[in-house]
Amino acid sequence: MTPMLAQAQEPMTRAELLADDPLWLILLKCVVVLLIGPILTIFLIVWERKAVGRMQNRTGPNRVGPHGYLQSLADAIKLPFKEQVIPDTADRKIYFMAPVIAVVPALIGLAAIPFGPEVSIFGERTVLQLVELPVGVLLVLAGASIGVYGIVLAGWSSGSPYPLLGGLRSTAQVISYEIAMGLAIIGVALYAQSLSTGQIVDAQQSGWFFYLLLPSFVIYLISMVGETNRAPFDLPEAESELVGGFHTEYSSMKFAMFFLAEYVNMVIVSAFATTLFLGGYLFPFVGADSPLNQGWLPVLWFFAKTFLLLFCFIWLRGTLPRFRYDQFMKLGWKVLVPLGLIWVVLISAVRAIRNDGNVSTGQILVIGGIVIAVIVLLSLLLPEKKVPDSDSVPVTGGGHPVPPLDLRVPETTPRRKALKAKARSSRKQPAAVASAKEDSDGDV
Amino acid sequence: MTPMTPTTPLLAQATAEATVSTGEAIAFWILGPLALAGALGMVFARNAVHSALWLVLTMLTLGLLYLAQQAQFLGFTQIIVYTGAIMMLFLFVLMLAGRDSSDSVVEVLRGQRLAGALLGVGVAGLFATAMARGLADVTPAAPLDPWSPEGGGAGGLGRVIFGDYLFPFELTAALLITAAMGGMVLSFTTRHGKGGRKTQRELVEARFRGEYERPSPKPGPGVFATANSVATPALLPDGSVAPESLSELIENTSAARLEEQRRQVAGDVPKPDAHALVAPDESEEGKGK
Numbered sequence: 001m002t003p004m005l006a007q008a009q010e011p012m013t014r015a016e017l018l019a020d021d022p023l024w025l026i027l028l029k030c031v032v033v034l035l036i037g038p039i040l041t042i043f044l045i046v047w048e049r050k051a052v053g054r055m056q057n058r059t060g061p062n063r064v065g066p067h068g069y070l071q072s073l074a075d076a077i078k079l080p081f082k083e084q085v086i087p088d089t090a091d092r093k094i095y096f097m098a099p100v101i102a103v104v105p106a107l108i109g110l111a112a113i114p115f116g117p118e119v120s121i122f123g124e125r126t127v128l129q130l131v132e133l134p135v136g137v138l139l140v141l142a143g144a145s146i147g148v149y150g151i152v153l154a155g156w157s158s159g160s161p162y163p164l165l166g167g168l169r170s171t172a173q174v175i176s177y178e179i180a181m182g183l184a185i186i187g188v189a190l191y192a193q194s195l196s197t198g199q200i201v202d203a204q205q206s207g208w209f210f211y212l213l214l215p216s217f218v219i220y221l222i223s224m225v226g227e228t229n230r231a232p233f234d235l236p237e238a239e240s241e242l243v244g245g246f247h248t249e250y251s252s253m254k255f256a257m258f259f260l261a262e263y264v265n266m267v268i269v270s271a272f273a274t275t276l277f278l279g280g281y282l283f284p285f286v287g288a289d290s291p292l293n294q295g296w297l298p299v300l301w302f303f304a305k306t307f308l309l310l311f312c313f314i315w316l317r318g319t320l321p322r323f324r325y326d327q328f329m330k331l332g333w334k335v336l337v338p339l340g341l342i343w344v345v346l347i348s349a350v351r352a353i354r355n356d357g358n359v360s361t362g363q364i365l366v367i368g369g370i371v372i373a374v375i376v377l378l379s380l381l382l383p384e385k386k387v388p389d390s391d392s393v394p395v396t397g398g399g400h401p402v403p404p405l406d407l408r409v410p411e412t413t414p415r416r417k418a419l420k421a422k423a424r425s426s427r428k429q430p431a432a433v434a435s436a437k438e439d440s441d442g443d444v
Numbered sequence: 445m446t447p448m449t450p451t452t453p454l455l456a457q458a459t460a461e462a463t464v465s466t467g468e469a470i471a472f473w474i475l476g477p478l479a480l481a482g483a484l485g486m487v488f489a490r491n492a493v494h495s496a497l498w499l500v501l502t503m504l505t506l507g508l509l510y511l512a513q514q515a516q517f518l519g520f521t522q523i524i525v526y527t528g529a530i531m532m533l534f535l536f537v538l539m540l541a542g543r544d545s546s547d548s549v550v551e552v553l554r555g556q557r558l559a560g561a562l563l564g565v566g567v568a569g570l571f572a573t574a575m576a577r578g579l580a581d582v583t584p585a586a587p588l589d590p591w592s593p594e595g596g597g598a599g600g601l602g603r604v605i606f607g608d609y610l611f612p613f614e615l616t617a618a619l620l621i622t623a624a625m626g627g628m629v630l631s632f633t634t635r636h637g638k639g640g641r642k643t644q645r646e647l648v649e650a651r652f653r654g655e656y657e658r659p660s661p662k663p664g665p666g667v668f669a670t671a672n673s674v675a676t677p678a679l680l681p682d683g684s685v686a687p688e689s690l691s692e693l694i695e696n697t698s699a700a701r702l703e704e705q706r707r708q709v710a711g712d713v714p715k716p717d718a719h720a721l722v723a724p725d726e727s728e729e730g731k732g733k
Contacts, residue, residue: 138520
């Protein structure tokens, strides 16, 4: 594994390049990284409203600015000036702290994401990344796991039942989906042989991980939606069940901060998925020394991939109904976690065999094929589970009168005969019409 | 391969040595008091959730202290596992217990406080001697290089855990699994046993068998009715008023006041002939509103 292909001329790793950044460059990067989140949030809200609007045959916001694209800017200016309503039963200190706890870790997460390769900023050679840690992946995960405290504490401190339920749901959700997410990331770490984000991107020069590690990618995609509390997994704020969930009692700037945290988290998990599975800033089908992968152009590829994932978030919201809570938990614990565990064991086994060196790819394929065939044959031996026929109707029992199975409906009934006879006689005697009409008036 | 030097005991001596960098010293003098404050706050907070939050602060600062000492993998794992998962579970349980529940001050086990105090003093003594030794005798370890496998990275740590310390690791795993299984066995109620939960399907069948009050949910007010106000009674398919839909709780529309409308909707009041040129009764309408 040679992770430093990008810097072939001068063997300087990303970490070394970042280490000799002057202070002004670090500050500049800090400001940019901090600004990416809020700016994308403002854009994402209006983009989401317009896209969901189009999916539902509406125009979406169309008043403020050209085609309504300045709507969320107007909202962002409006929200801080709205009145704050604080419930009497709120635990005030935690109630004030919760939005801050939700936002700050969310903003930190972008620091470890590599946006581009080596570039020169005002004559200073550096890479487009704030910090390169040997465990950058864990930094993003840690940020996500701290940020959830904001949601949980907001639910608890509001002092009313609906937010509390939202907070509880959020706790259970995060614990279960973080496990699935971690298992998905283990696959990537095993393949890249590193936990540093920059080296993971470099490791994908020979092939992006989303097709090399397809199960990991799928598990990550599902758990990232669960982790960010977005539809169809937005159970902590399910508006049809819990009013607004954890932020029911929040208003004004504090509410805006929850909004900011949610959208920044969306950006982070999308950027993270781009880094882990979609080759980061790399352009497909070309090597690292191609002009497409040099200089500032890769930033464009990075954001294109991120926006693709962000659109998937919006698309999901416009398409899928919300999960029921127990189904959601079942999906996490009974499908994603076991699948992730099996997949990790499989990858480890394949890597261990590969690293041994004596086994060729053909042999691995043949042995794998035999194993799969044996499993399929064994599964045929299992007795088939008897599926109860859901369409069957109980014929007897329950105390209700049930018609016999061989019931034949007669062609005519005595009543029908009588009606026909009546009609015939009335045609013969027009005088009877008046009395018949009076009768029918009484019926109606 | 040398086993990893444990990082925690280094904390105390780190500041005492002259080789400590300024940044690390500053980090220590900020984070150390914070960790201590968190621990004290946890002990003295009245509210259980506040107590848990103070503990979160301690765990977080410990993680940051590990980071300051270049044990980055350990630091982030501490944050993810302890603050992210374990304390979250604590909070979950405390929130379920309710915000107003307070500790009981009744001594349930006889002599518990005395034993607790004695053990506490003993542990404090152990810590004090360990600290004294740490401040006086121990030579500082060389700074770790987090990029090398020996420097506390995931690879080196994994090799140590699954090589040198495999048996303790497996023992811990067995202990944890036993605890989890015990918890599940104690709290598990089977669906098939008595008092077990029914599936949706079983519930529906039981309802139609007549084991419950009625097969369907109670009708919402306004269903089948002429208006969607909550004050409008629901109509059954034959046109009569569903008595369950009349809310006793809504003061303004007591059942007595609706009596007239009910009769009108149900068709008990004689109506003029459709061909009759008479306006609907004004006084009745006015009352209805």
